[in-house]
Amino acid sequence: MNKYLTCLIGTTAILLSLPSHAYYDDEDSYYENRYENRYENRHENRQYRWICDPYTNVCHKVYYSPYSHNWHSHVRKKVVPEPKFVFKEPPAKIKDSNIINVNLSHGTWAAYDSQGELVNSGRVSGGRSYCSDINKKCKTATGTFKVYEKRGAGCKSKIFPVGKGGAPMPYCMFFHQGFAMHGSNAVPNYNASHGCVRMKAEDAKWLHQNFVNVGTTRVNVTYENTLPKEQDKKLLSQTEVKTKTK
Known part of the structure; x- marks a missing residue:
């Protein structure tokens, strides 16, 4: 019993004599740098594409990760609507017919x-x-x-x-x-x-x-x-102002 107790006390004394957190600091910094590099490479190498719903105009950004080897949806969503029409009245007469x-x-x-x-x-x-x-x-x-x-x-x-x-x-x-x-x-x-x-x-x-x-x-x-002519642009801008004031 005394031998085991003496061995335990000796081991404790050796550990206490070491510099505080010397080994663990090195280990933490090693793993921290390793995972930082891996995270950066992951963002550099991954691919993405937009998947859009034609009825709601909502698009999901979907990523491909080389580490998971699979496409997965990102939590963020982006609304990408189709451009709205720039209305311009058709001409009253053209060269073509029928x-x-x-x-x-x-x-x-x-x-x-x-x-x-x-x-x-x-x-x-x-x-x-x-x-x-x-x-x-x-x-x-x-x-x-x-x-x-x-x-x-x-x-x-x-x-x-x-x-x-x-x-x-x-x-x-x-x-x-x-x-x-x-x-x-x-x-x-x-x-x-x-x-x-x-x-x-x-x-x-x-x-x-x-x-x-x-x-x-x-x-x-x-x-x-x-693009509309200058006169049409003025009329269009006046129409927009009237619409906003209503």
Whole structure:
């Protein structure tokens, strides 16, 4: 018993004679530097991408970590809405004839007769920049096309909602592959569709019954953002001031 007690007292004396925290300070600084470097490298090497909901306009920043080998959502969220339209009234007369001009930066459609004179016009909403449910860009095809098919009030989508289909597209008028102009109850002040050109149901009905002829009527689609003239800018600014004061 005395031998064990003597050994314990000796060991305690040796430990007390060492400089305070000498070993542990070195160990702590070693691990601290190690994890700091690892944390910095982790942030330098990791990749990220935005995953957006096309209906709420809410985007999640999703990271890929080389240490976890998996994508994971970051706690922060960022709202990335589509740009709102800069409304500009279509011209009353153009050089082209028998054509529907669709401008997806101004959010307008305009129908011109055989003399190039404006017959009717209205608001539209086209394909947004990115659709997360199909995981790709979904802007409307641009260029000049001819309407190759049109259907009545019972027209429905075969694809959307994804995996189900059946979304109403009354008075659809197909002009390129699966792209169509059609009536909709949701025509916001920005591009929100999967690629089709949405318009009010009454506008689609009018075009369908009074203007569009399959095989001959042309549709010109553009995202061109034509800036208004100086006079139009002044009128626009005056309108904005009146709106704010109301």
